[in-house]
Amino acid sequence: MAGVPEFLLRKLFVQDSLKTDENGFSFALNNTFAPATVTSFALTVDGEEVPQEDLCIQTGDNDAVSIAAISPEAPFSLPVKVLVTFFVSGHSLETGNLKISLDTVEAGPLSFSLQVKAVKTTSPTAARRSWKLPKFLRGPIRATVRVDANEVIGEVQPEVYGHFIEHLERCVYGGIWTEDGSALRPDTLRLIQALKPSVVRYPGGNFASGYHWEDGIGPKDQRPRRFDQAWQSEESNQVGTDEFMTFCREVGAKPFLVVNDGSGTPEEAARWVAYCNQDASGERGSRRAANGHPEPYDVHWWGVGNEVWGQWQIGVADAEAYTKRLREFVAAMRAVDPSIRIVAVGDKVMSG
Numbered sequence: 559m560a561g562v563p564e565f566l567l568r569k570l571f572v573q574d575s576l577k578t579d580e581n582g583f584s585f586a587l588n589n590t591f592a593p594a595t596v597t598s599f600a601l602t603v604d605g606e607e608v609p610q611e612d613l614c615i616q617t618g619d620n621d622a623v624s625i626a627a628i629s630p631e632a633p634f635s636l637p638v639k640v641l642v643t644f645f646v647s648g649h650s651l652e653t654g655n656l657k658i659s660l661d662t663v664e665a666g667p668l669s670f671s672l673q674v675k676a677v678k679t680t681s682p683t684a685a686r687r688s689w690k691l692p693k694f695l696r697g698p699i700r701a702t703v704r705v706d707a708n709e710v711i712g713e714v715q716p717e718v719y720g721h722f723i724e725h726l727e728r729c730v731y732g733g734i735w736t737e738d739g740s741a742l743r744p745d746t747l748r749l750i751q752a753l754k755p756s757v758v759r760y761p762g763g764n765f766a767s768g769y770h771w772e773d774g775i776g777p778k779d780q781r782p783r784r785f786d787q788a789w790q791s792e793e794s795n796q797v798g799t800d801e802f803m804t805f806c807r808e809v810g811a812k813p814f815l816v817v818n819d820g821s822g823t824p825e826e827a828a829r830w831v832a833y834c835n836q837d838a839s840g841e842r843g844s845r846r847a848a849n850g851h852p853e854p855y856d857v858h859w860w861g862v863g864n865e866v867w868g869q870w871q872i873g874v875a876d877a878e879a880y881t882k883r884l885r886e887f888v889a890a891m892r893a894v895d896p897s898i899r900i901v902a903v904g905d906k907v908m909s910g
Contacts (some may be wrong), residue, residue, distance in 0.1 A: 562870055566591075567658075567670035572641070581611075582647040582879035583658075594636040595663040596792070599625050602657035603649050614645040615785065631761040633663065638727075664764070664789070716756040717859075720777045724763035726789055730797050734805065739796030740778075741817060742805060750809050759814040760802050764788035766864050767820030771830045774798020775849055787872060799833065800846075803855050814901075817891070819883055820873030824890035831860065831894040850882065861901040862887045 575586035599615070601608045610626035618640050628634045636642065654674040661667050731739055734746050761769050768787045774795040775781075782797040786829055799815075806813045811821055815834070817827035829842055834855040836843030843854065862884050866875045875883065880903065 559680070562665055562668055564670045567668060568672065570670075570674055575643075578651065582645070582649050583651060584643055584645045585640050586643045586648075587658075589636050589638055591638070592664070593638050594635050594665065594889055595652070596628060596634040596660050597634055597663060597866075598661040599628055599632040599634070600659040601644070601646065602655075602659070603626075603646070604652050608646055608649055612647050612649065614717075616643045616645070616874070636662075649908050652676040662870070664870050674859055676713075685834065695884075706823065717812075719755065720755070720757035721750075721755040722759040722763070724760075725761055725765045725769075725793060725797075726763060731794070735797050735801070739794060739801070742808065747808060753809075755809060755811040757814050758806055758809070759816060759861065762816060762864055764864060764871060766816040766818055766861075767866075769818050770794075770826065771799055771818075771823060771833075774828075775800060775833070775845075799830075800851055804830050812859065813855065813857050814859040814861065815857055816864060817887065819863040819866070819887055820871060824887045827862070827887050828890040828894050832896065833892045835895045835898070858897070859901065860891060860898050861903075863903045865905070867905050 570587040570589055570591075572586040572588050575584075577584050597888075599613075601613055611624065613625040614622040615623040615625055615628075615634065617637065622645060623634075650676065656672045656674065657669065658672070659667070659669040721732060725731075727733075731737055733743070733744055734750070765786060765788045769885040770784075773782050773784060773793075775798050778796055781798070784793045784795065785791075786793045803813060815830065817830060819827070832840060832842035833846050834857040836846075837854055838844055838852045846852075846854075863873070863880070865871050866873060866880050867877075868874060884902055890896060891900065
């Protein structure tokens with residue numbers, strides 16, 4: 559499974575959607591996370607994989623299509639907040655174990671399991687059996703927590719309460735900023751200020767591995783529009799470094815910038831450090847000053863890359879290749895400002 563926890567993927571399953579009859583059964587998923595491009599799909603029922611020809615998928619009120627028609631050349635678009643129903647013919651549920659596996663362009667391979675249990679009907683003539691998810695998946699579990707405010711066991715670093723924004727869907731344009739990126743939205747800003755984030759990470763996420771920061775500075779009418787390979791959308795670059803720094807100042811958060819190690823270079827990353835942290839007498843600092851920001855931003859936290867172990871990532875690399883690349887980035891960036899703190903990427907699958 560890719561770097562999406564299975565317990566989160568289980569939330570796609572629509573409670574009480576499982577229906578069964580003498581011909582088979584059906585169930586529904588509701589994608590509430592992000593749009594996905596599915597290149598393959600597989601379903602295992604009680605340990606046996608269902609043949610592709612016995613499985614159909616229906617999006618909203620559209621006609622159902624065979625899973626066998628899905629391929630990398632003919633992918634299936636999994637939308638957001640649209641009911642997707644799966645129809646399984648010629649198969650029954652004995653122990654009620656379902657395993658759903660799919661490959662996506664954005665997040666690589668995903669897989670999660672469900673155990674459903676039959677509930678006996680009161681009418682012997684009922685045409686369908688009613689099924690429900692196990693209790694621990696049907697709703698919140700009540701618990702009691704006792705906190706002793708007088709017992710101190712350690713110090714909590716303020717960065718723990720940080721947040722993250724990315725150029726994805728309506729997070730930036732139409733979310734924190736107006737649709738055209740010309741101004742911060744006052745209503746969203748008030749909500750974020752109430753959260754009091756200590757640090758905010760930007761600009762991604764997957765978006766960072768294809769982002770070139772110099773596209774997002776200077777006069778807005780001169781900024782190029784680019785195709786964002788990470789999320790398959792157009793990026794206007796109307797929100798960039800200076801706009802993000804203004805946002806951090808408004809919400810009282812430290813900025814945490816992630817450099818592009820996928821399609822970018824150590825030299826490009828070093829220029830970004832200089833743009834943010836040099837005084838106005840330096841080459842990059844003077845460029846920042848010319849853009850209306852004479853004082854250095856003094857960005858302390860810098861990340862190198864994002865989820866580099868994943869096939870969905872631009873510049874995917876194993877641990878050895880990433881470590882070599884990381885050292886080159888660190889050397890270039892710290893040559894500009896030795897005081898910065900650099901956050902590397904790590905995951906157990908990188909060493910596997």
